[in-house]
Structures are given as C-alpha cells and as structure tokens.
Amino acid sequence: MSASLVSTQEKLNGLQPIHIRRDLAAIADLIEQCFASSLDAGGRAAIQEMRLMSRSGPLLWMLGGLKQVMPGLDRGFVWYEHGRLVGNVSITGTGYGRGYVIANVAVYPELRRRGIARQLMHASLDWIAAHGQFATLQVEADNEGARRLYESLGFVAQRTFTRWRRATSYHTPGTVVESLQALTRRDADRLYRLVSSVRPNEQGGLGWLRPTELDRLRPLRWGSVRYLFSGRTVYYWGLPNSDGELDAALITESRLGSLTSLFDALLRPERQGELELSLVYQAIDLLGGRHQPLVTDHPADDEPMNDALRQSHFKPERTLVHMIWNSTEKGPVTDDHR
Secondary structure, eight states: OOHHHHHHHHTOOEEEEOOHHHHHHHHHHHHHHHTTTTOOHHHHHHHHHHHHHHTSOHHHHHTTHHHHHSTTTTSEEEEEETTEEEEEEEEEEOSSTTEEEEEEEEEOGGGOSSSHHHHHHHHHHHHHHHHOSEEEEEEETTOHHHHHHHHHTTOEEEEEEEEEEEOTTSOOOOOOSSOOEEOOGGGHHHHHHHHHHHSOGGGTTTBTTBOOOGGGGOOOTTSEEEETTTTEEEEEEEEEOTTSSEEEEEEEEEETTOSOEEEEEEEOGGGTTTSHHHHHHHHHHHTTTTTSOEEEEEETTOHHHHHHHHHTTEEEEEEEEEEEEEHHHHOOOOOTTO
16 A cells, blocks of 8 residues: 555544545455354455455556456445544445445444444445435344344345255255246246245345346246356246146256356245245256255245255255335435434
8 A cells, every 4th residue: 555545544534435445455354354254255255355456556456457356345435443444334236226235334343332333324325315226235134233223224124035055965855746847938927927926026036136027037048048248057947837827936047167056946825835845856956966065045934945945954054134225215314413
C-alpha cells in the first residue's frame, strides 16, 4: 500500500464508502475472523485471493484486475475506529431484477452492540433504495441477534434452506421405485407449474439467487442447458402423471472442474411421503454419487425430504434464512439513530 493511502487510513473514523485498494486486506482479515466457523474451502481461497490482490502492483489495479476477479467487492461501506477498519457491508448485484445482495456484514466481536452494524446497514439500504428495488441476504438460522437487526430494518424472512452434503464413502442406495424421464423444451411449462407451486418466488424461489422463472427452466432440445462461459451443465428430469402434469422433478447440475454435483428435488404436495427416497436415489444414480460428493439446498420445513436425505447418508452442513427488503415499499431507511 502506498504511503499516501496509509496516511489517509490513519485519519479515518466512522462510516466510509469502500475504497477497495485501501480496504481490501483489512476486509479480508475481518471476514476471516468473523466467519471463521462457517468458511468452506472456497471461502478460505477467496480470502487468500483478496490478500494477494491487495499486494498486487499498481498496474494490475489500473487495468481493473480486481473488478474482473472479484466483481462487487468495490461497492459497499466500511467502519473505521481511529484508523482501524472494524466493520464492513458489501453490496453486489443479484443478477436479476433491480436487486442487490447484502453480504459480509461483519464487525469485530469486541466492538459489537455499539450500533456499527446498524449504521453500515442503514447506509447500504439508502444506497440500494436510490439505485434499485430490493435487497436480499442470508443469515444463519441460529443467529438471533442478526435476524433481529435485519427485521428491525424491514427485512422479511422468505424461507429457510438447509445445505445437505453426501460423501462418496457410502454404497449406492436401493432400487429406484419410479423412473424419471428426461425433459425437453416441450415440458418447460409443466415444469414451471410444478416449481412455482412448491418453490414460489415469495418463498425464495428455487434457492439462493435462483428465482423461479420460466426461461430458467427451459431445457435445450436435447434436454439440458449448457452455460458455456461458466462451465455448468444442467439437466431436467420429471415424473409425469395421468393428467399430463409432473408429480416430481429433479434438476441436476455439474460444473467443469468441480468435484461436487448439485441437485434440486421437487415434489408435488399430494405425493409427499411417497416419492422422496426414490427422488434422492435417482439423484445419486444420475450424478454418480458413489464417485462424487453431492450437495442440495432444500427447504428446512420439508421434513419428509429431510428424512429421505438422512436415510441416504446426507449430512446437514448449515441452515440459512433467506430475507428480502423491498425499497419500493420501505423507502430510504435513514432515521434519527444513525
């Protein structure tokens, strides 16, 4: 860091917009300490990448290297105490609508309960109200203090999702009861009807940053969607009933270079208690679960599916509440307590 940036940083106090070249290394330290218990390998790698970028030469900064590697980190607010960065909120786009994600809400433990997180959130929501229509975030289900803060700011819980993971050390499960069919473009409408009935957008859609939209559920003619630039391949599978609708569906996803495959299991309420194990078994079979770890983010309130996942040797990793704040309803959140 240049001498001028160090000198400026030493004079800082209170709320500041993120200055990424000045703040990046300190944000990495803050995130690492505040989220140590929940960081996975990807999170730890991201922190190391942040530190590497903070030490890079000025030419890389001039070329905009950080924005290409870590989009969104240059937007948000930080809090300084006598020249030390002690709090952070990051803001990045959702990728749909005019929405923004609130992330990395962190304050060092010894400085909590002083209103720092609230003031950072106020500034962030004021910015979002001026530039977009809604904000969304995830919070650990057992983090009651954070949930109370977000609720007091006007956030509403949409749904709670649990991430389940199955290791490769388990044998292939039993026989699949009913076989799914690969879905084609002709099936998009009935797949959308099933998904929108069990994962409506007012309850968080398919999951984190995955709204239930017809265009996102439209397979290619050969039954998959390939995202060339992201290296993702998505397949859709369904179980038709006698009325021509779908009783159940699987959405499976593989990523180039990843050792983990993902899936969504969707089941019409009328068939709950009947097909959960069959769906999970087919997901394991289709994704090669004997040779590759599998992950699914599933609504925590779906007990029959939770039981099927446990029986199939999936382990819960973390449970997150998805929350939303609508700027068109709430307006700017500036108040007399900032």
